[in-house]
Amino acid sequence: MLGQVTFALIVATLTVATVFGQAGAPPVEPQSSAGFDLSGYWTAAQHEDALERGPGPELVDYGGFPINDAARLFALSYDASRVTLRHHQCDGYVTAYQVRATGNARAWEERDPHTQRLIAIHWYNQTFEGHRTLWMDGRPHPAPYAPHTWMGFSTGRFVGNALMVETTHIKQGWLRRNGLPESDQATTVEFFVRHGDHLTHTSVITDPVYLAEPLVRTTDFVRQPVDHRNWLFACDDGEQILGRAPDQVPNYLFGQNPFIREFGNRYQVPLAAHLGGAETMYPPNATMSRPVAESDALARTRPGAGGSVASRAVNPEPSDGDVHVLPIRNNLYLLAGDRGNIVVQVGDEGAFVVDTGAGALADKTIAAIGRLSDRPIQFIANTSFRPDHTGGNATLRASGVDPSVQGSFFSRQFADAGVGATIMAHQNVQNSMIALRMPPSGVPSDTFLQERRRTFHNGDAVEMFWEPHAVTDGDSLVHFRRADVIVTGDIFTTTQFPFIDVSHGGSVEGEIRALNDILSRTVFQHEGEGGTLIVPGHGYLCDEHEVVEYRDMVVIIRDRVQALIRNGATLEQVKAARVTADYDTRYGATSGAWTTDMFVEAVYTSLMSAPTRPTTQR
Amino acid sequence: MLAALTVMTIANGAAQGRGAAPPRSPRTAAPVDLTGYWVSLVTEDWRFRMFAAPKGDFTGVPLNPEGRKAAQAWDPARDAASGEACKAYGAGAVMRMPGRLHITWVDDTTLKVDTDAGTQTRTLRFGTPQGPAGGWQGVSAASWDRSPTALESQSPGSEGQSSGGSLKVTTTKMRSGYLRRNGVPYSGDAVITEYYDRFDIAGGDSLLVISTEVVDPTYLLQPFWTSTHFKKQNDSTGWNPTPCSVK
Numbered sequence: 001m002l003g004q005v006t007f008a009l010i011v012a013t014l015t016v017a018t019v020f021g022q023a024g025a026p027p028v029e030p031q032s033s034a035g036f037d038l039s040g041y042w043t044a045a046q047h048e049d050a051l052e053r054g055p056g057p058e059l060v061d062y063g064g065f066p067i068n069d070a071a072r073l074f075a076l077s078y079d080a081s082r083v084t085l086r087h088h089q090c091d092g093y094v095t096a097y098q099v100r101a102t103g104n105a106r107a108w109e110e111r112d113p114h115t116q117r118l119i120a121i122h123w124y125n126q127t128f129e130g131h132r133t134l135w136m137d138g139r140p141h142p143a144p145y146a147p148h149t150w151m152g153f154s155t156g157r158f159v160g161n162a163l164m165v166e167t168t169h170i171k172q173g174w175l176r177r178n179g180l181p182e183s184d185q186a187t188t189v190e191f192f193v194r195h196g197d198h199l200t201h202t203s204v205i206t207d208p209v210y211l212a213e214p215l216v217r218t219t220d221f222v223r224q225p226v227d228h229r230n231w232l233f234a235c236d237d238g239e240q241i242l243g244r245a246p247d248q249v250p251n252y253l254f255g256q257n258p259f260i261r262e263f264g265n266r267y268q269v270p271l272a273a274h275l276g277g278a279e280t281m282y283p284p285n286a287t288m289s290r291p292v293a294e295s296d297a298l299a300r301t302r303p304g305a306g307g308s309v310a311s312r313a314v315n316p317e318p319s320d321g322d323v324h325v326l327p328i329r330n331n332l333y334l335l336a337g338d339r340g341n342i343v344v345q346v347g348d349e350g351a352f353v354v355d356t357g358a359g360a361l362a363d364k365t366i367a368a369i370g371r372l373s374d375r376p377i378q379f380i381a382n383t384s385f386r387p388d389h390t391g392g393n394a395t396l397r398a399s400g401v402d403p404s405v406q407g408s409f410f411s412r413q414f415a416d417a418g419v420g421a422t423i424m425a426h427q428n429v430q431n432s433m434i435a436l437r438m439p440p441s442g443v444p445s446d447t448f449l450q451e452r453r454r455t456f457h458n459g460d461a462v463e464m465f466w467e468p469h470a471v472t473d474g475d476s477l478v479h480f481r482r483a484d485v486i487v488t489g490d491i492f493t494t495t496q497f498p499f500i501d502v503s504h505g506g507s508v509e510g511e512i513r514a515l516n517d518i519l520s521r522t523v524f525q526h527e528g529e530g531g532t533l534i535v536p537g538h539g540y541l542c543d544e545h546e547v548v549e550y551r552d553m554v555v556i557i558r559d560r561v562q563a564l565i566r567n568g569a570t571l572e573q574v575k576a577a578r579v580t581a582d583y584d585t586r587y588g589a590t591s592g593a594w595t596t597d598m599f600v601e602a603v604y605t606s607l608m609s610a611p612t613r614p615t616t617q618r
Numbered sequence: 619m620l621a622a623l624t625v626m627t628i629a630n631g632a633a634q635g636r637g638a639a640p641p642r643s644p645r646t647a648a649p650v651d652l653t654g655y656w657v658s659l660v661t662e663d664w665r666f667r668m669f670a671a672p673k674g675d676f677t678g679v680p681l682n683p684e685g686r687k688a689a690q691a692w693d694p695a696r697d698a699a700s701g702e703a704c705k706a707y708g709a710g711a712v713m714r715m716p717g718r719l720h721i722t723w724v725d726d727t728t729l730k731v732d733t734d735a736g737t738q739t740r741t742l743r744f745g746t747p748q749g750p751a752g753g754w755q756g757v758s759a760a761s762w763d764r765s766p767t768a769l770e771s772q773s774p775g776s777e778g779q780s781s782g783g784s785l786k787v788t789t790t791k792m793r794s795g796y797l798r799r800n801g802v803p804y805s806g807d808a809v810i811t812e813y814y815d816r817f818d819i820a821g822g823d824s825l826l827v828i829s830t831e832v833v834d835p836t837y838l839l840q841p842f843w844t845s846t847h848f849k850k851q852n853d854s855t856g857w858n859p860t861p862c863s864v865k
Contacts (some may be wrong), residue, residue, distance in 0.1 A: 023771070045843035048662045050678030064664035160650070160782035161764070162817060189820070195763065195784065195813045200829040200845050205820055216659050218827050218845035267665055274665075281661050283716040283735070283856070284668070613682075 035158035036194050037147040038121055040106040041228060042221040046102060053102050057178040059259040062276030063269065069304060070261040071181055071210035071273060074582035076257045077556060078179025079250035087519055088527040092128040092150040093581040094173030096188050096203040100219050101127035101274045104228040121156060121163070128527045129233045134165050141168050144316035145326060145336045145540045148172075148184050150529055161190040171529065172549050174334060175205070175215065180276075183209035184494075184546070186311045197223035208312035209585045212278045235527060239249075246516045249555040253563055254577075272297040303578035312585050315495060316527055316540040317341075323364040325372070326541065328533055330483040331458060334541055335368055337361055340388035341489045343535050344369050345480060349459025350378030350400070352423055353421075354478045354487045355537075356442075359391030366399045376400045379457065381464055381478050382425035382444055383489025384471065385432035385504075389537065393442030397421045424453060426466045428474030465612050467491055467514035471498055473505025475514065479521060486518060486533045492547055494539025497580065497587045497599035498554060500606065507606035508558050515551040519544060553583055561603045571604050619657060620631050643726035644744035649762055649783025650816045652729070656719040656826050656848035663844075667714055670694070670799040670865050676808030685837030692801020694864035704862035708754035708795030710804040713812075713828050713846050718857055729785070730759060737859040742787050752806070756792030760785060763813060785814035797832065797842065799865075805836035823848035 026255075034539050037437070053534040062075060074299040082088055093101055103126035107574070123132040134156040141153055151171035156163055165188075172184040186207035193200045199221040206214045215360050272292035273280055318324050318337040318527040335342040338357030342365060345352040351369050356362065369377065378398030382390050400421030410417040425444035433443045446453075453464040453476075461481040466474075471490045478487040490499050491514045500506040518534065522544035525531035560579040569577070578590065582594055588596045641647075660667050663678070673692050681689060697703055707715060717735030724730045724741070731740040740755045747759040763786040789810040797804050813829045826848040831841045 045841075047678045047680070047843050048845070061665070063668065064661045066661075161784060163732060164816065164817075191815075191817045191827075193784070193813075193815050193829075195786075195829065196827065198813075198831065198843070200813070200815070202817060202825065202827050202845075202847065204825070214823075215661060216825060216847050216849070218829075218847050220829060220843040220845050222843070223839075267669065268668055269665060273668070280664075280668075281659050283660070283718065283858075285657060336777050 018310075020178060022277060025292035036161075037109070038123075038192060038194065038199075039109055039165065040107060041224040041226065042105045042107065042199060043221040043224050043228070044100070044102065044105070045222050047220070050099070052176060052460070053100055057176050058263045058266075059178050060257065060261075061178060061263045061274055062176070062180055062280075063274040064281045065175060065180060065276040066211055066213040066215055066278035066281055067175070067180060067276045068210060068212045068585070069300070070582050070585045071175075072277070072300065073254065073303060074181045074210070075179035076260070076584060077251050077254070079252055080178075081250035082164055082552070084239060084241055085249065085548070085552075086237045086240070087522075087528070087544055089237040089239055090524065091173070091545070091616075092130060092527040092529060093177075094150055094170050094182055094207050095132070095152050095154075095167050096190070096217065097174055097177075097182070098125050098127065098130040098132075098150070099201055099203065101125055101130070101216065103127040103233075103301075104224075104230060105221065106227075106231075124231070126228075126231055127233055128235075129231070134163075141166075143324065143326065144314060145316070145318070145324070145334065147533075147541045147543065148546070150527070151488075152188070159191075164190070165190040169418060170469065171545055175210070181210050183207050183313075185209045185586070188213075199223065209458055212279075233527070237421075241546075246254075247512045247555055247558075249552045249559075251552075251556045251559060253560055254581075255298075256578075257301070257568050260301060270297070272300070275300050290480075303581035308578060308580060308588050308590060309584045310590045311496075311588050313495070313587075317495070317538060321361070323361050323368045325368055328483070328485055328535070328541065330460070330463050330480075332480060332483050332485050334535060335365055338365060338392065340386075340391075340537055341487075341539070342392075343478075343485070345458055345460065345462070345483075346373035348375065348405070349458050350375040352379045352381070352457050352462065353377055353387040353396060354381045354535075355383055355489065356380060356392030357395045358388045359393070359395060362392035362395035366396060377421040378404070379455070380421050380423045380444075380460075381487075382423065382429050383476050383478060383487060383491075383537065385425075385429040385436070385438075385474055386472070386490060386499075386501075387438070389430075389489060390433065390438065390442060393423055394439045397423055397441060405492055424448075424464065426453075426464075426474040426476050428472070428505070429476075432472070434475060465517065467510070467517060469505050469507045469510030470500075470514035471506045471511060472501050476517060477514075477521075483533075484523075485530065485533045485535065487519060488518060488537060491515065492518065492534065492542075492550055493536045494537075494542065494546060494550075495587075496538070496589065496594055497596065498550075499594050500602035502598065502602050502605050502609075506602065507609070508554065508603045509606065512551065512554055512558065515547060515554065518547050518558070519551065522547070553587075557583070557600075558603060558607070561600070562607055565604070565607055571601060575600050628828060642853065644760070644762065645723050645726040647762065649764055650785070650814075652785060652814055652816060653721050653723065655851040655854050655857065656721065657851055658716050658718070658846065658848050660716050661847075663714070666718055666798050666800070674802055675800060676798070676802045679842060680796060680839045681802065682839045685803055688803040689801050689839060692796075694801075698864045703864050704736055704738070704754050704865075705794075705801075706796040706799045707733075707738050707862045708804075709740065709756050709758070709789045709792050709810055710753070710795050710808060710832055711797050711799075711831065712736060712738050712740070714798075714844065717860075718851070719826075719848060720854070720857065734857050734859045736862040742785070751791035754793050754795060756789045756810075758787050758789040760787050762786070785812075787812040787814070791826050803837050804832055804834045807836055808832055808834035808838075826850065 118136045121134040132151045134154045148169045148171045154167040156165040168186045189204045190198040191202040195316040201219040323337040338361040343354040380514045402418045402422040406418030423444040424446040427447040463479045464476045522532035627849045715735035719731040727744045729742040742760040744759045745758045764783040794806045815827045817825045829845045
């Protein structure tokens with residue numbers, strides 16, 4: 001009897017709690033009490049787009065994709081041989097494309113062991129071992145200067161009968177792996193709906209760079225009762241094309257893609273239709289129901305007339321007048337907010353700072369460093385002379401001290417030896433800053449002439465590598481070897497076309513060499529991402545993938561300009577050819593300090609000049 | 619114990635709606651509003667849906683040998699001549715046709731789906747399905763498929779629509795037709811199960827996603843799954859009823 005009473009009380013209590021909620025009980029988060037369980041093994045029902053999702057899509061089959069002109073030109077320039085490049089061989093798929101990949105998937109929940117509240121749902125795809133974490137605990141998305149990944153950063157919540165997931169911070173990848181690009185500015189909203197053992201996934205991709213309208217796609221999964229036992233996706237980058245020069249990136253010049261008509265001829269589809277565009281995803285319209293003039297269709301395979309367009313990308317650099325700190329790895333931090341990126345290594349020996357920003361927020365930079373370490377700044381390394389990387393030199397130097405000089409023989413020669421941090425850079429940085437009459441106290445005093453400058457600091461091997469004639473004649477990379485972080489200065493940014501300053505010794509060929517030099521030092525961790533981290537001069541924290549895409553872009557634009565020069569084109573004709581048309585919506589500028597026209601002129605001018613060779617200081 | 623049992627009784631009474639209003643009609647109980655004009659976004663199987671693929675191209679459809687044989691025998695001229703131009707506009711494929719839907723309530727228990735592609739009408743009836751068998755659209759039984767979320771969040775006796783739920787439609791007794799324009803077949807014995815879900819996204823757009831399972835032992839080796847999506851329109855812009863076409 002006692003047992004029955006106890007059971008009844010338990011049942012009654014649970015019933016009340018379920019129906020009314022219970023006064024005094026901890027608040028129940030909606031996501032922990034509602035929704036459905038996604039856990040289990042799933043297999044994609046690959047009945048739609050089976051050819052694309054299996055062996056691969058047809059070339060120049062863009063029909064139904066609401067792409068803009070830039071995306072179409074990017075895709076037409078794409079040569080599938082590009083995947084033979086070492087740094088592309090293990091490229092993964094981005095979020096929404098991953099879901100449509102062939103292979104198996106599984107999902108599982110991650111719950112707080114103490115409260116059983118739902119923290120995250122994990123979704124793992126066999127293809128490229130794509131592992132997504134859908135955060136269900138209400139955490140915010142990272143700052144714009146945080147890294148991008150294949151899977152992006154996802155947060156979810158149950159809405160009605162669906163799990164709604166919002167994803168940001170996605171790498172550049174494919175809308176379709178025949179060259180149709182999805183930019184790193186894309187975001188997705190997804191809906192997972194479960195009907196018994198069937199799961200429907202809906203993705204809505206918004207991409208201001210490459211889409212004219214959101215791209216909606218739906219994918220079906222069928223639940224499997226057993227483990228497929230086939231979860232790995234082996235990949236290494238061991239394939240080599242012997243004899244290919246490091247500055248070769250397979251691509252087709254505008255108007256020279258040899259496969260433009262292959263798809264249309266095979267399936268009797270008009271060219272104007274399978275070149276894609278928002279109009280091609282709607283019910284039959286003029287494009288598909290009546291013939292489009294041959295010349296009009298072909299015109300879509302080349303840049304249109306008119307000037308370049310401005311970037312539609314979000315500037316990831318904070319502009320709120322504050323300095324923001326992002327941990328990078330080990331004892332390294334990114335300080336963003338004073339225009340150029342600043343990197344700080346902290347430790348017992350004192351802070352090692354790479355670049356000092358524009359200097360407007362130098363006091364806040366010093367305060368931020370002070371919160372990371374109670375040791376003073378000992379070293380400052382400059383990647384370039386440019387004011388957005390050296391502007392804070394004088395102030396930061398004055399706040400620091402170099403005890404390695406104090407007490408040495410230098411102190412007998414110089415009264416101020418060791419007073420303030422030591423600034424190091426390539427000799428040409430010093431030359432340029434003196435020539436430009438920049439504040440003497442901010443000019444590097446510890447310079448090097450060739451190859452590299454190295455030091456071991458705070459338990460890490462720190463190397464500076466001179467990159468001759470890249471954006472200027474004095475650029476350096478700074479490689480923290482143990483942390484495996486490379487600080488690139490303006491050789492690489494995520495915000496603009498490379499700022500090739502021809503008047504200070506920059507050149508497009510040197511820029512390509514420098515980007516390849518970065519790539520010669522990187523090692524990815526998994527499926528082409530992670531591993532060596534890259535801090536650009538401006539923009540968000542990266543890995544080698546962003547550098548590869550940037551290198552490809554510079555090479556491809558170089559190739560176009562070079563081809564025009566060979567045909568006798570003038571600078572004005574090169575500009576009119578819109579050689580950057582497929583990248584303008586990502587990096588272009590029509591005003592400001594570095595416009596697209598200025599970049600094209602720099603490429604043209606440096607190619608028209610005598611071949612640049614590595615030299616020492618001026 | 620008495621107190622506990624009393625509370626339990628109150629709770630159960632409230633949950634079951636004792637003394638509450640009579641059961642609501644399917645229309646008033648709708649967990650989601652599917653009515654209005656919807657335009658298809660053809661972003662998948664594009665060349666199969668926008669154009670008639672070549673004969674014998676049934677990529678992705680799990681046909682059995684009999685199904686392959688039937689697909690290879692496709693003859694659009696014969697279909698047109700024999701008055702069967704609408705074979706690709708039956709319940710098994712009409713929602714995949716590029717076009718617009720107009721969804722309305724006929725009465726409290728019947729939804730109607732008009733398509734401008736092929737000028738077809740589907741009648742989705744809640745409760746006991748009715749209607750003539752052997753037509754292109756067959757006989758469809760509708761029900762609301764509510765998620766546990768919706769059931770938990772809907773307070774007893776509440777009026778109006780609550781979020782969270784799908785329209786489930788089971789269709790049988792069709793005239794045999796095509797899953798794709800190019801003669802990929804389904805038989806009159808097929809059973810088609812559909813789920814209609816609506817998603818509202820930022821910026822004011824709404825999507826209708828129809829997940830479809832076709833089970834057909836006559837021509838398919840396994841269930842054939844597709845999901846087809848539409849965007850909500852504010853009005854009838856673009857509504858353009860056209861006759862069935864074999865091309």
